Amino acid sequence: MVKYYCCASLLKSTWDQVCVAFWQRYPNPYSNHVLTEDILFREVTPTNCLISRRLLTKTSRAPRWMERYLPKQMASSAYIIEDSIVDPQKRTMTTLTWNISHARLMVPHWTEIKREAWISSNVYGLTRAIQEFGLARFKNSITKTMKGFEYVLAKMQGETPSRTLTETATERARETALAAKEKAKDLASHAQKNQYV
Amino acid sequence: MSYGILYSYTILMNSVGEACTDLKREYDQCFNRWFAEKFLKGDRSGDPCTETFRKYQRCVQKAIKEKDIPIDGVDFMGPNKDKPDS
Numbered sequence: 001m002v003k004y005y006c007c008a009s010l011l012k013s014t015w016d017q018v019c020v021a022f023w024q025r026y027p028n029p030y031s032n033h034v035l036t037e038d039i040l041f042r043e044v045t046p047t048n049c050l051i052s053r054r055l056l057t058k059t060s061r062a063p064r065w066m067e068r069y070l071p072k073q074m075a076s077s078a079y080i081i082e083d084s085i086v087d088p089q090k091r092t093m094t095t096l097t098w099n100i101s102h103a104r105l106m107v108p109h110w111t112e113i114k115r116e117a118w119i120s121s122n123v124y125g126l127t128r129a130i131q132e133f134g135l136a137r138f139k140n141s142i143t144k145t146m147k148g149f150e151y152v153l154a155k156m157q158g159e160t161p162s163r164t165l166t167e168t169a170t171e172r173a174r175e176t177a178l179a180a181k182e183k184a185k186d187l188a189s190h191a192q193k194n195q196y197v
Numbered sequence: 198m199s200y201g202i203l204y205s206y207t208i209l210m211n212s213v214g215e216a217c218t219d220l221k222r223e224y225d226q227c228f229n230r231w232f233a234e235k236f237l238k239g240d241r242s243g244d245p246c247t248e249t250f251r252k253y254q255r256c257v258q259k260a261i262k263e264k265d266i267p268i269d270g271v272d273f274m275g276p277n278k279d280k281p282d283s
Contacts, residue, residue, distance in 0.1 A: 020233045023225075026210045037210035038221060038257050040268060042228075042250065050236060055261075055268060057213055079266055083274045088237050096274050100267055 013153045015091045021152045022084075022093065026056075028148035033059045035077065049087045056080040077101075212253075214260025220253040 013021070026034045034056055041053040058078050084095040212221040227246035235242065261268060 016233075016237050019237065020229070023229060023232065034210070036213040038212050038214075038217075039224070039228075039250075039253075040257070040261075041273075044236070044241075044244070048241065050232070051273065053273065055213060055266070079268075081268065081271065085274070086236075088239065094274075100271070 013157075015093075017153060017156065018149075019086055019093055021149060021156060022095075024156075025145075025148055025152045028151045030144040030148040030151065035059060047087075048089065049085050052084050052086075054082040054084070056082060212257055212260070213264065213266070214257050217253060217256035217260055220249070220256050224249040224253040 025031070026037050036055075036057040038055045039052060040055050041051075043051055045051060056079070058080055078099050078101040080097055081100050082095055082097040084093065086093050209222045209225050212218045224246060227249050231244065231246055234240075
């Protein structure tokens with residue numbers, strides 16, 4: 001049984017910039033769970049595509065109910081394999097990642113900047129719960145990935161990446177709300193003063 | 198925009214093998230420069246990072262064996278075979 005999830009994200013950068021940032025996206029303030037990063041294989045194909053395999057170690061605490069089904073050494077850290085193909089002629093980058101620690105239980109992958117995931121699981125009776133958990137974590141990890149990506153891109157482009165676009169938007173909304181509140185207070189105090197006149 | 202700015206972003210990650218981190222960083226810097234300046238621009242004049250990559254690989258592959266990390270037996274882009282037709 002396989003659950004399918006797909007979503008599109010938009011990065012405000014050129015394809016070249018995104019590709020360069022892809023290799024340098026760790027560390028960033030949203031990647032504290034990524035402990036190590038290594039290239040295991042890398043080659044330029046005869047068709048001029050760059051193919052790479054990267055190994056990442058992440059802290060990954062599975063929920064308690066799931067830990068029972070995992071070997072002990074897998075409980076605290078997870079090994080992730082990330083395969084990728086960069087095609088500079090077609091200007092595409094395709095990546096596929098999966099967790100080799102929990103491979104028997106859960107196989108999440110995503111491809112391209114438009115990313116997609118297939119989370120499959122074969123454990124009888126737990127399938128649905130594991131899929132739901134995998135999906136929720138996947139969605140959450142995309143948000144983190146994109147925030148991290150925005151941060152690294154901004155930094156490369158010489159901006160001060162103190163805030164990501166999303167956070168700036170939130171901040172702006174907060175400022176507007178605050179200004180409205182101040183204005184309301186101001187009006188209220190005026191109204192009060194008028195009463196005393 | 199200049200790629201000089203791009204690859205000068207040099208906060209780098211550690212290797213899974215503690216002893217390999219310096220070799221990894223040396224290789225990463227070489228690769229990032231080559232990737233931005235040559236590869237993406239269509240320059241196929243050869244890879245200047247072959248030697249640093251070989252040294253780094255010797256170290257990291259040893260560390261992976263010692264830590265018993267199960268990296269073997271999966272084809273490149275392997276799990277994609279499960280991908281449902283959409």
